[in-house]
Amino acid sequence: MREIPAESKTIESVAQAIDALTRGKLLDALAPEASARRGDARFGLWFRGHERASYRLVPSLLRPAPGRAPMDEVSLTRHFRALNPDAAPAGTPDFAALVTMQHYLAPTRLLDWTENLLVALFFAVREPHLDDCGEDAAIWILNARRLNYYSSATRRSAELLYAHDADVVARAALCRVRNRDEWRDCVARSLQAPDIDGEHYRHARLLSAIGDTPIPVSQIASEAQTVDLRAVPLNTPRGIRPVKLFDDTNWASAERLALRLSMPVAVFPPRANPRIRNQAGTFTLHGGRYVADTSAWAGKTLSPSAIGAPVDLLDIDAALSRTRILKWLRIPCAKRAAMRRELALIGITEAALFPELDYQSRHLAERWTPPRESDSDD
Template sequence: MRKQLGISSCLQTNFAQSKGGVMTLKLTKPAHRISSVADFVEYVMKWRRGGKKPVAFRGESYLGWTTRPKVFRPDVDLYEHERKAIRDLISIHPQEFKDDQTMFDRLVRMQHFELPTRLLDVSINPLVALYFATSEQRIDGKLVDGKVQALFLPDERQRYFDSDRVSLMANMSNLTSDEKRQIAAAQKKDIEEFNEDEAVKKLLSFVRLEKPYFEAKVVAQHLKLPVFVRPKMSNRRIIAQSGAFIIYGIRSLARSTEDEELRLSRAIVPAEKKSEIRDQLEQLGIHASSLFPEIDKAAGYIVKRYTN
């Protein structure tokens, strides 16, 4: 048994009970081990779940990491101070956010500047995910395997940047810790009672700053289940990485059976194959300079290329 957040650690899993917002999963089938880029491409072309193709992909350099938004991670320990961290960054650098129209826009920019947020980076390009999975990672001095995860979600759990549901989930980050807990506690109320809750009204006030027409008909379930979001292609890095996001709302004690639609199936990148696969990706134009178009990243890539 392993602990993950709505995540499949292999190609298929059985979902068990959830505790503290973390799913306990039972493995039922070994994951594919990637030997080369060609092997990976062949595998991706056949990667299906229930006959459906993946919506997006995510690469992580360590197989054992739990996949969740950074602000939700206990080792980061920022969830209780999420609102203050966001306000501090905007206060210090207001010019960076002057063109952002929504809270989701601001979260995307904050993610770009590496502030932990409730967004999880994914890509619609599997080779980009493979690149991140091949990053060298050591645990206790030992090189470790990476993983590429394929995200499967139905159409109704996919949204664009201007979605009302995305606005609600993004603006959860504007609430205090007590208000977020209050909304989590009010989940089981019927829709009328839920929308009369003071914390929900506070959330609605933030959403109405973006969308004055928004009605007080918030469905608690829509705040609890993460969705895949297609962002504006207004950021050079998002364009370069074919980027998208999964956005999370309430961090609750929801049972895993309430989110049976979310599946992340994985393929393993063996530690001993990472360097070789990276070289193959570079031949295909997938490297640091192409994925991180900022000049400092390009300069670092050039130096590394010639010193090696």
């Protein structure tokens, strides 16, 4: 797995976090382009808070524990929907079902982000029991539109994706399919819905990349691995050769699109519930899948049925030569409590971000519990 790059800056207060974004050169290589077709120059700048700086930018479902088989996503999803038919009724699109599962803490291929820096700061320093853990926290910053420019399998433009885009439909369908033929059929049926966006020829090209394109066995894995997209093995007319994925040569070839489907895309979800609205929530939807055992492909070079392993955000960022999609800021462990107090003073609390009554009650209990001496201001 690729090493996390060095942080861009250390921040010790809310004011320093804001200054890092509004002054200096932090965003010179990261801010969304003002010339993009839709949205202003900051639309698509997303944030994510990590309680521990060592945490990876990978959804829980796609983090198999060392020495253990990956989670059975299909069975997990089917079981959740069977147990909770009111939460995810029959006919609910796959992406909407994944958002519901994420809301109720089930493992999914979604990773939470927010458009609000202060919300991300809250999640980075939220838990008091980590104030003495000895590990720093972190804020990750993502250029979501630029990510989609490189990872979309249906269009090459710096735009956010929405629930009815074919890229989203294709990756979300992985929650209920086990092989490429089943995946193609599932996506083909979903793309027939009247509200699906995009042109027919793009859909046809996507389906071909899923169902008609064998992938190199090197793309199949049972655990996380580093993928060098500057020299990734692809099946070409001259055999399997290392290819620089992000060059402009034959961008829409089926082999390149098939690999892109193993990458995450940035999705602006319908904000249908108060929690997502309060948190200005957004998601990256991750592609690919790990397998329990790779021995079935021993001695082979191509597989027509396997689904390739996930390609993560750091692999994409590392392959770019002149631009970035990611930066991160370090929050010293000793500053967690002070930053939490600053956020509370400006109204960024559990009560503000979680409208459910259990969270409201937890916030009230914390607010009216006398502080420890160690909680006093420095």
